[in-house]
Each structure stands twice: as structure tokens, then as C-alpha cells.
Amino acid sequence: MTRKLHLAVAAYGVGGPGQHGLWKDSRVPKNASTDIRYYIRQAQIAEQALFDAFFIVDSQFITADYPSHYLNRLEPLTLLSAVATHTERIGLVATASSTYNSPFNLARRFASLDLISGGRAAWNVVTSFDTGTSRNYGLDEHLDYATRYGRALEAVQVVHGLWDSYEDDAFPADVGRNVFLDPSKLHALDHVGEHFSVAGPLNVSRSPQGRPVIFQAGVSPEGRDLAARVAEGIYAPGGSLEQAQDYYADVKRRALAAGRDPDHVVIFTGAAPVVAATDELAHRRSREIYDEDDDFDRKLGFLGRSFGAYDFSRHDLDAPFPDVAHLAEKGGRTAGAAIVEKATAQRLTLRQVVDTLTEYRASPFTGAPGTVADAIEHWFTARAADGLNLNFRTLEDLERFAGDVVPLLQARGLFRTRYESDTLRGHLGLPVPENRYTQARRAGQVGQVGQAGQAGQAGQADAPVTVGGDR
Template sequence: MTRQIRLALRAYGVGGPGQHSLWKDPRVPKNASIDIDWYIAQAKAAEHAKFDALFIVDSQFIDATYPPHYLNRLEPLTLLSAVATHTRDIGLVGTLSSTYNSPFNVARRFASLDHISHGRAGWNVVTSLDSGTSRNYGLDEHLDYATRYGRALEHVQVVRGLWDSYEDDAFPADVERDLFVDPTRLHALDHAGEHFRVAGPLNISRSPQGQPVIFQAGVSEEGRNLAAHVAEGIYAPGGDLSSAQEYYADIKRRAREVGRDPDHVLIFLGAQPVLGATDEQAHRLSREIFEADNDFQRKLAQFGRSFGAHDFSRYDLDAPFPDVAHLAEKSGRTRGAEIVRRAREESLTLRETVLAFTQYRPSPFTGAPDTVADTIAAWFEARAYDGLNVGFRTNEDLERFVADVVPLLQKRGLFRTEYEAGTLRGNLGLPIPANRWTVTR
């Protein structure tokens, strides 16, 4: 089968990171982040264009400096359950933390979404970046990296075990034999591990795709290892072509080394296309978008997120970057370590460090439709990604991408013109997981 591009849409409502001023745009409803009709419209537009999935991000800690979308948004599975009843083919991927949820609850909620959507659910497994989340769950401190990722691996294993509670033929519903469920096809998990003790079984059957698709996002060593072991889809950071290729090759290598088929680990690169009638117009628009949010005090406040929402406003901006490396150990460790390393190596002040990490970097997918399509194709053929996880500022931007870029990719045979299957797995080309009990029997 010819390799084709996958497309996922991430919806940020009134403005995610770097889009603090988006809520002021008259084209954006002021309540977009809690307006289910807005999400349904986005999902329908993406489905019309044959996108693979709608992706909903989430976090559970805020303060007043966080992006507007973070301050007032819907819970992902509730949102996606509503979207499921208004769509037919597009996948529905929700973010849920393995650190602050129990496996049984996660398994039941995603299995329910999978049935509601007839096999279109996906779980984006996160361990929670914001260390302040711990205080919302009765804990004094956020778990360290090793514990969070060890817990995440076991969490996914338990959830998958619960999803296998019923074999596919467990419900004969035979009136003549007075047999609704075949008890030999129902299995308790009886898991006892380092982090969880879960008896099971789960009280819901398998869906048409067997199990929801597992997604994951992470760039740390622990995150990459978790992805190699459990992820079927990975949300990768953006960046330049060479760094995207490095990440792609590294994840595929790790998957192969643990005995998995690398083709069953799909990497979705984050992208924010900016389109114009000409390349010049698109780059001018891109710069205008950056300048609309080029507020130093706001960037300074957001800079603290990698360091446990640390308040950097207490420091002298023109003094050397403060010694805060320890604050990133249980928060955004990978980015925090890179910030500290560069600040030390280049002897940067706090002001210079913030500016260095928030300077203008146009999306590589900026230009006229032909230019954007060419770049998308070139990066795909260079093995920088399997799919793009695209975000747009407004519905009009999404519609323009759908109308002007997607057809160019379809003409090249790089993107589908019709859905291949009725499930998320089927459309992603992923196999249905065999039920472990059926295999054993």
C-alpha cells in the first residue's frame, strides 16, 4: 500500500500557547473553548476533508497567566462524546493523564467513547507537565519523571488488559438457551503491580476497532521510551526538518528494538500552516500574527511553565539567568534543561534568555497553497513525519487549508479522497489488537 499522509486537527478555541490575543479576533467566538457547536463545526469541516482525527489537548492546572483557552475549556471526553454524535468517520482523540486518573476509570471512559463513536476513539497518554496539578489532587508534590513514566507504562498495560475483559463473542444473547453472556468469555484481570492493583473485569465489551488507539507525546528520554513501547500514534514537536527527521528515526528505531513494527507507530508532527495568496503575503501575515502576541511580560509569565509555574518577575531582568534548574526536574524537564544550558553557555541574562526562546520563527508551512503543499510533500518524503497535527487560528484558516492545500495533496496521491474504513484504526492502517484471552485459548 502506498504511504500516505495522515492529518489530525487540534482545536484551541480562544487561543493556546503563543495565541493569547486570539480571543480579540472578531471571527473567534469569545466562548469558543466551551462552545460545543464550535467544536462540532471544526470536526465536520475536518471530516469533510477526510482528516484522520480531531485532537483535544488538556491540562489540569492554571493560573491567570495561562493562555485564554486553558482558563475555560471543556473536559476532553465529554466534548468528544458530543462530537461523536454529529460525525461519522473522523477519529476522536482525547488527552487524559495517567498520573491523575485510575486505570479502571480511564478504561471505562474511553471504551464508552469508542462505542458511542462506533470505533473512533483514541487516548493521548500524558503524565502531566504542570507540577501544580498535584495540589488539585491532594498531593503535596508532583511525582518525579521516573515514577511518572513507570506509572504511565503500567497504567497503559492495565487499561489494555481491562479492554480485553470480554472476548469478541462474549454476548450470544441466545433467548432459547437463556444465555445473555457466555461466562467463559469474561475474564478478570487480577493485576497487582508496582503502582496499581486492579481486579477487573471491565463492564463494557470491545468495540469494532478492538481497543481505542493509544497516542502519546513526549521528547524526554522517558517519553521516547514510553512511546516506543505503547504508542500507536505520537504527537511530535515541530521544528526544522533535520530535528524532525532525527526524532522520527529515533522513535522508529526504538520501536523496532522492542520488537514492534515501526510502521504501526505513526508520528504526527505539530504544524501551524499560514496561507496567503502569495508567499510574500503569507509571510507578512505570519509576522503580523507573531507581533499580535509579542508582549514581553506575557512571555515572561509563560516562561515559568517549564519550571513549575515559577514566577520569573521577581528577578532582575538584566542579571544572569537565575539558578532554577531544580524547579524543572518534576515539570518541563527537557525544555527547562535546554533553557538553563543555553543561558549558561551563552552567559545570557533573564531578559536575553526569554527573548532567545521566544523569537520569531515562521512555520515552515507558510506560503501560497502551492508552496505549502510542496513543503508538506517534501517533509513527508524526507521521513520527517507520517502525519501532521495541524492547528489554525480561525475556522476560515481551516477552510482555506481544506479548500486550497488538501486538493493539491490529493492530486499527488499523498492524501486520501475517501475514508478507507469506519474506524480510527482502519483509517490509520493499524491492526486490530487480538484479545489476549482468545489468543491463549
């Protein structure tokens, strides 16, 4: 078969969302979230299993109720720069907010990681839905939804433009002619837009993959539409098989309508496999994991994240769910609206909302290795995902998946048996984008390439991108 499964691992240390009790596990170092050796080992295991990418999530605001991993963790680009020097092939995806970073800074940092890693970098673009982040950056309030997305769109336009500052052959480094740089291949951006004015050029050259891959997580209809037009990798929310199929078909359909090749929009669905010797043991372990993490107070605290870090502990747990719909506008709007709608329709109390949202549900990828491989194959062939973004609790869990499940996927012809590329774009089957100025030069239009927002071709992967929330 020509279509191949993609696998990524989302790395946590002492416990992300739904893993509130992981820090108590004796197999997990208590400083795992800040121990670079722990991340390097995860990336190496994933690379040995031929995974496409190693993904680091991030946010920049916490309360004491947040999951353990959130309270004390490394900055993603710094972390991945270290991981890059201890790996050779696996892609490196870092989360960074377009709301609280300047485009020039983002462009330089990701371009640097791309060169350090030999063309394996990707930017997971987020707008930040933790409203408290604003106060860490000198703002009284978090930007509203429309402004965040408008700023994000323009930020990625600018970053794309900056990544094209040098054409591929800009540095002849010809000693005989005393020419290090061909100045005709260096281009200032001179962008002036609604949110940014950026002169450029960037002082970092292009990498073997042309430029970093753009990832995002579009959930709202607006986000799906724009993401489908321009994003290259998408982190899908998961849910049931039917929900994943609907999301997959919707995004692919929107991509085709925008004039893109849907195969150049690679959709990763989130998954947390539980693998054991038998199906019975796996389901028993799955329930044990839920019980280990079943901390009501922490779940109540984390519920507030979709509503601008709202403190729900001020309310009577057994009273009707409070009227907080307006708070979702500057937080996780889609998730918040869904919670309010559910609570209203079912007349749920606050306690019931927490219990319902966090009730036990076994992952569809729970069971013996063969059972898990069957489920992955079914989701892949049923067009629910192009791949999985996997989360494992411990190194041992990752090793078990890599050693017991991946070989089964390979034997079925679903997953690669060797890396066929050195770059993340190559792993994902994405084309290397041609430098806009080189493209214009070939067309005899080099003088017409202006602002970043004008240079990308509508509907193609080097056009603007929209974004999702961070985690």
C-alpha cells in the same frame, strides 16, 4: 504510492500557546473554548477534508498568566462525546493524565467513547508536568519524573488489561437458550502492582477497532525508547526539517529494534500553517500573527510552566537567568533542561531567554497553497513525519487549508480521496489487536493469562506504553 500522509487537527478555542492575542480576533467567539458548537464545526470541516483525527489537548492547573484557552475550557472526553454524535469517520483523540486518574476510570471512559463513536477513540497519555495539579488532587507535591513514568507505564498496562475484559463474542444474546452472556468470555484482571490494585472486569465491551488507539509525545531518550516500543501514534515536537528527520529516524529505529513494524508507529509532527493567495501575503500575515500575540508578560508567565509553574516575575529581567534547573525535575524536565543549558552556554539574561525562545520564526508551511503543499510533500517524502498535527487560529484558516491545500495533496497521490475505514485504527493503517484471552485460548493457554503487565507481548502494540507531558 503505498505510503499515505496523515492529517490531524489540534483544536483550540480562544488561543493556546503562542496564541495569546487570538481572543481579540473578531472571527473567534469569546466563549469559543467552551462552545461545543465551535468544536463540532471544526471537527466537521476536518472530516469533510478526510482528516484522520481531531485532537483535544488538556491540563488541569492554571495561573492567571496562562493562555486564554487554558483559563476556561471543556473536559476532553465530555467534549469528544458530543463531537462523536455529530461526526461519522474522523478519529477522536483525548488527552488524559495517568498521574491524576485511576486506570479503571480511564478504561471505562475511553471504552465508552470508543463505543459511542463506533471505534474512533484514542487516548493521548500524559503524565502531567504542571506541578500545581498535585494540589488540586490533595497532594502536597507533584510526583517526581521516575515515579510519574513508572505509574504511567503500569496504568496503561492495567487499562489494556481492562479493555480485554470481554472477548469479542462474549454476548450471544440468545433468547432461545436464555443466554445473554457467555461467562467463559468474561475475565477479571486481578492486577496487583506497585502503584495499582485493580480487580476488574470492566463493564464495557470492545469496539469495532478492538480498543482505543494509544497516543503519546515522547521527547526524552527514555520516553522515545519506550514509546517507540509500544505507542501507536506519536505527537512529535517539530522544529526544523533536520530536527524532525532526526526524531523520526530515531523513533522508527527504536521501534524496529524492539521487534515492531515501524509503520505501526505513526508520527505526527506539529505544524501551524499560514496560507494566503501568495507567498508574500502569507508571510506578511505570519508576521502580523506574531505581533498580535507578542505579549511579554504572558510569555514570561508561561515560561514558568517548564519549571513547575515557577514565578519568574520575582527576578530582575536583566540579571543572569536564575538557577532553576532543579525545578524542571518535577515539571517539563526535557524542555526545562534545554532552556537552562541554552541560557548558561550563551550567558543570557532572563529577558533574553524569553525573547530568544519566543522570537519570530515563520512556519515552514507558510505561503500560497502550492507552496504549502510543496513543503508538506517535502517533509513527508524526506521522512520527517508520517503526518501533521495541524493547529489553525480560526475556522476560516482551517477551511482555507481544507479547500486549497488538501486537494493539491490528493492530486499528488499523497492523501486519501475517500475514507477507506470507519475506525481510527483503519485510518492509521494499524491492526486490530486480538483479545489476549482469545489469543491464549487458541494457543491452549487461557489459564495462564494473568496480570495486565504479563498479557501483552513484548515489543508489540498491545504491550505497555510510556507517555509524554500534557499541554
